Amino acid sequence: MKILLILADANMHKFWAFGRLKSAREAPLTLTTLAALGSADPGFEFRLIDESVDAVPLDYPADLVGISVLTGTARRAYALADHFRFRGVPVVLGGVHVTLLPDEAARHADAIVIGMAEKTWPRLLAEFKAGRLAKVYRDEPLTDGWLRDVPTPRYDLQRRSGYMMPYTVQATRGCIHTCDFCTVPAIYPGLIRRPIADIVRDIKAIPARRFALSDVSPFDDVPYAKELLRAMIPLKKKWGGLATVRIADDGELLDLLHRSGCRYLLLGFESVKRRALSAIHKGFNKPDDYAEAMRRLHQARIVVQGCFVFGFDEDTQSVFAETLDEVQSLKIDIPRYSLYTPYPGTKLFHRLRGEGRILTQDWGQYDTMHVVIQPKNMTPVELYEGFRWTYRETFRWGRSLRRMLSAGTRAPIVLAGAMAYRNFVRRICTAKGFEQPLEVTAPADRISSTSPADDRASSA
Numbered sequence: 001m002k003i004l005l006i007l008a009d010a011n012m013h014k015f016w017a018f019g020r021l022k023s024a025r026e027a028p029l030t031l032t033t034l035a036a037l038g039s040a041d042p043g044f045e046f047r048l049i050d051e052s053v054d055a056v057p058l059d060y061p062a063d064l065v066g067i068s069v070l071t072g073t074a075r076r077a078y079a080l081a082d083h084f085r086f087r088g089v090p091v092v093l094g095g096v097h098v099t100l101l102p103d104e105a106a107r108h109a110d111a112i113v114i115g116m117a118e119k120t121w122p123r124l125l126a127e128f129k130a131g132r133l134a135k136v137y138r139d140e141p142l143t144d145g146w147l148r149d150v151p152t153p154r155y156d157l158q159r160r161s162g163y164m165m166p167y168t169v170q171a172t173r174g175c176i177h178t179c180d181f182c183t184v185p186a187i188y189p190g191l192i193r194r195p196i197a198d199i200v201r202d203i204k205a206i207p208a209r210r211f212a213l214s215d216v217s218p219f220d221d222v223p224y225a226k227e228l229l230r231a232m233i234p235l236k237k238k239w240g241g242l243a244t245v246r247i248a249d250d251g252e253l254l255d256l257l258h259r260s261g262c263r264y265l266l267l268g269f270e271s272v273k274r275r276a277l278s279a280i281h282k283g284f285n286k287p288d289d290y291a292e293a294m295r296r297l298h299q300a301r302i303v304v305q306g307c308f309v310f311g312f313d314e315d316t317q318s319v320f321a322e323t324l325d326e327v328q329s330l331k332i333d334i335p336r337y338s339l340y341t342p343y344p345g346t347k348l349f350h351r352l353r354g355e356g357r358i359l360t361q362d363w364g365q366y367d368t369m370h371v372v373i374q375p376k377n378m379t380p381v382e383l384y385e386g387f388r389w390t391y392r393e394t395f396r397w398g399r400s401l402r403r404m405l406s407a408g409t410r411a412p413i414v415l416a417g418a419m420a421y422r423n424f425v426r427r428i429c430t431a432k433g434f435e436q437p438l439e440v441t442a443p444a445d446r447i448s449s450t451s452p453a454d455d456r457a458s459s460a
C-alpha cells in the first residue's frame, strides 16, 4: 500500500541560493519518524514530501495520505487534504495544530491523530489495512514520562538537499517551563525523555558528521543532560540545538556541551526588559545576566542564535532601538526577531481573546512574522514597522561586520548567518507574501469572540 506523507508548507524560512529556493532550517523529524513507525509492516511503502523543499505530487496514486499540520501551515494543509479527498484518497491529519484544535481539523480529514503518534499511528495503519479506519485516534498519556521503543527515523527516505542541516535527532519532548506564548506546555506538559541508548543508536545511524538536536529544552533535567552529553562524546559528531539562557549557569554542562560536539545553540532571550519577562512567565531569564551568559558560551566556542520577541504588553516604541543596541553589545552571532503570537491552546491566546485583542484567526498569519494582536502601547502598524526596522538595521553590513570582527573563529558562521538573514530581510521588507493583512486595522470590537474552531480560517 502506498502512503504519501506530507509536511505542508508555509511562506517562511526560505532563501534563494544558486537559483534554487532553499529551506533555512534543519530537516524536520516528523515524517521520517512516522515512516519508521509504519515500517514494521513491509506491506506499506512510504513517500515523504516536505513541501518547503519539494513539490507535492497532486496526482500521486496513494492509498492513504497523511498530512502534518502546524498552526501556520493549517490553511495549506487543509487545502491539500481537501484536494486528495476530492480525488477519493482518504486523508489522515496529525501534528501540533490538530492536537490543539481537533474539531477544526476533523472537518478536513477521514481520520485525525491527537497527540503523539508512537502508539496510535501503527494501530491506525493496521486498521486502515483491515478496512476499519476510525475517525479519531487519541494518544494515551505516558505514565512515567519516558518515551521508549521509538525506532530510528527513516533517514534513508529523507531528502538531503535543500536544508541547512538534513539530519535531526530528538532526545526529549516537552518542557518544564510554561511561557505564556508557547505551544509546547499545551501539547506536552512536563519533560518526556527517551532512553539514552536509543538516542546514541539514532545518532550512529546518521550518515553524516553533523546533525541538529530538535529538543526545545533538553538541559532542564541536568543529570539526564550530562549523561546524554557524555554518551555523545565518543561519537565524534558536531551538532547544534536549542536551550534556555540558563544553560550558561553550569560550567560542567558547558564543558560537556563542547566536548560532545555542540557548536551552535538557539537561545530564547525574548526581551531586554525584566518586567516583560516576568509577565510572560519567563522570569528565569535575567537581562542582567545575559552578558555573562554570552561570554561563557563564546568561551565554549558555541555560536549563539539569539531570539527576541516584539509586542509584549510592556513594549513601547523604544523597545526596537533598545533591543538593537543590546544585540550589538551582547555580540549575538545570529540575531532573530519574532512577533508575539497567541497560538491556540496557549495561556496568551485565552487572555488576549478575553481582552478582545486578537485581530485575526487566519492561521496563515500565525507565523510570528505578522501582527495578529492589538498591542498595548502601539498600533499594529507601528509594531510591524518597528519589527521590520530592527531586522533591517541589525543586518546592515556595518553592524554585521562589527559582530563578525568580534567573533574570532565563529566569524565564518556569523557571515553565513548574516548573508542568509539579509536575504530574508529583503523578503520581509519588500517581497510578496509578507504584507500585513488588512484585518489588523480592524477595530477590536469587530473581532469574533467565537472559538477558533468556528472561525472562517477553518474553512480555508
Ligand code: B12
Binding pocket: 007, 009, 010, 012, 013, 025, 026, 027, 028, 029, 030, 033, 034, 065, 066, 067, 068, 069, 070, 071, 072, 073, 092, 093, 094, 095, 096, 097, 100, 113, 115, 116, 117, 118, 121, 170, 173, 174, 182, 183, 184, 214, 215, 216, 338, 343, 344, 366, 367, 368
Ligand atoms: C524542529 C522544529 C521546527 C523545525 C521543523 C518543524 C516542522 N515539523 O516543520 C523548524 C525550524 C522549521 C521550525 C520552524 C517553526 N516552528 Co517549530 N518546532 C520544532 C520543534 C522544536 C520540534 C518538532 C519536531 O520535529 N518534533 C519531532 C516530531 C517527531 O514530532 P512532531 O512533529 O510533533 O510529530 C509527532 C506528533 O505531533 C504526530 N504527528 C505530527 N504530524 C503528524 C501527521 C500525521 C499524519 C500523524 C498520523 C501524526 C503526526 O506524530 C509525531 C510522532 O509522535 C517543535 C517543538 C515540539 N516539541 O514539537 C517546534 C514547534 C512545532 N514549532 C513551532 C513554531 C511556532 C515554529 C515557527 C513558527 C517558529 C518561527 N518563528 O520561525 C516556525 C514555523 C515553520 C512553518 N513551516 O510553519 C511551534 C508550533 C506552534 C503551532 N501551534 O503550530 C512548536 C510546537 C514550538 C513552540 N514553541 O510552540 N520548527
Ligand code: SF4
Binding pocket: 175, 176, 177, 178, 179, 182, 183, 184, 185, 216, 217, 244, 268
Ligand atoms: S518558550 Fe522555551 S522555555 Fe518557554 S515553555 Fe516554550 S520551550 Fe519551554
